[in-house]
Amino acid sequence: MYLAMKSVIGVKSALKLELSDDSLRRIQSGGPDFDIDTGALLAPILIPRVPGTPGSQKARDHFLDFFATQLPAWTVEWHNSTWTTPATGDRLVPFSNLIFRRDPPWAPAGDVGRLTLAAHYDTLYRPEGFIGAIDSAVPCAIMMQIARGVDEALTRKWEALEAGGEAGGGLEEEKGVQIIFLDGEEAWVTWTDTDSLYGSRALAQTWETTPHDGVSAFSTPLESISLFVLLDLLGAAKPNIPSYFEKTHWAYQHLAMAEERLRKLGILETKRYAEPFLPDSRRRPHQFSRGFVLDDHVPFMERGVDILHIIPTPFPPVWHTMDDDGAHLDVPTIRDWARIVSVFVAEWMELDGLLPPLPCTRVEAH
Numbered sequence: 001m002y003l004a005m006k007s008v009i010g011v012k013s014a015l016k017l018e019l020s021d022d023s024l025r026r027i028q029s030g031g032p033d034f035d036i037d038t039g040a041l042l043a044p045i046l047i048p049r050v051p052g053t054p055g056s057q058k059a060r061d062h063f064l065d066f067f068a069t070q071l072p073a074w075t076v077e078w079h080n081s082t083w084t085t086p087a088t089g090d091r092l093v094p095f096s097n098l099i100f101r102r103d104p105p106w107a108p109a110g111d112v113g114r115l116t117l118a119a120h121y122d123t124l125y126r127p128e129g130f131i132g133a134i135d136s137a138v139p140c141a142i143m144m145q146i147a148r149g150v151d152e153a154l155t156r157k158w159e160a161l162e163a164g165g166e167a168g169g170g171l172e173e174e175k176g177v178q179i180i181f182l183d184g185e186e187a188w189v190t191w192t193d194t195d196s197l198y199g200s201r202a203l204a205q206t207w208e209t210t211p212h213d214g215v216s217a218f219s220t221p222l223e224s225i226s227l228f229v230l231l232d233l234l235g236a237a238k239p240n241i242p243s244y245f246e247k248t249h250w251a252y253q254h255l256a257m258a259e260e261r262l263r264k265l266g267i268l269e270t271k272r273y274a275e276p277f278l279p280d281s282r283r284r285p286h287q288f289s290r291g292f293v294l295d296d297h298v299p300f301m302e303r304g305v306d307i308l309h310i311i312p313t314p315f316p317p318v319w320h321t322m323d324d325d326g327a328h329l330d331v332p333t334i335r336d337w338a339r340i341v342s343v344f345v346a347e348w349m350e351l352d353g354l355l356p357p358l359p360c361t362r363v364e365a366h
Helices: 054-070 133-163 198-209 246-264 331-348
Strands: 002-005 075-083 093-102 112-120 174-182 225-231 291-294 307-310
Touching: 054 093, 054 133, 054 174, 075 198, 093 133, 093 198, 112 133, 112 198, 112 331, 133 174, 133 225, 133 331, 174 198, 174 331, 225 246, 225 331, 246 307, 246 331
Parallel strands: 112 174, 112 225, 225 307
Antiparallel strands: 002 291, 075 093, 093 174
């Protein structure tokens, strides 16, 4: 990911349903599952994950096993491509994106607008042994926790609608959630338009040109993306996340409001931090610059998809160094990110009053 100068202009939109304080207190954090040595979500992917290597396969197996065993209602879609790279010459390198999706059970695929969370799971080719904890093992683990945290509430909501005869009867679009683990974000030699974003470029092109079956509300999977939320470089202490795009500043404001409310209720663990993670809520239209970070959202943004980019500026000091490992993570910050983004997803999916009580486990701050 790199800074670039582009122009993005858009239209304001809004979420509809704010979670009650009681629902906020039911948001899950992931607890010990973000432990760097034993955490069920994070520890297995704190390994090198270069595309086409056993480490990459281990990461995919981790995602697949998690959804198959803990979240069987989510469907899985593979998207595979092969590319040559400047580092590998004529040898084709495989890139595999994984998409996990939860739609209303009665809705045809082409009629569902999906809130889309995405992060890349690959790591740098060099330096050898690079772990990429913030870049982006932690964002991947956060997405897994978010899916787990809203799954039961989604089931409750949709079962209640079906039982009441309300399924599919509304005037608004059906709403679902999809989570994308992207491969090949990193450059192999030097970041260029062709040596970067291998998986996201291929996926965006495929989804743009693949029509949905029959008469659908959305003509392609690309059009089905209501908002593309990209998580990157998360897991270091004291993050500063700007609002990058005026078009989706409304979404940034909702995310920042989630953080503010969680802090006021004393739910977040990072109480000692004086500055919020998301400080730009009051940014005015004339204050937006043309600068943004080149990352996996670009192929989708170029095709008209709305983007919310959750990436700190400046980048954490460990970025692209061998210090980007588990030892340099701030676990309370990770758990707070899981809480904040989970609130955003729960509000988007209108899950107030449907979240289960928290399990009675004690979490020790690190």
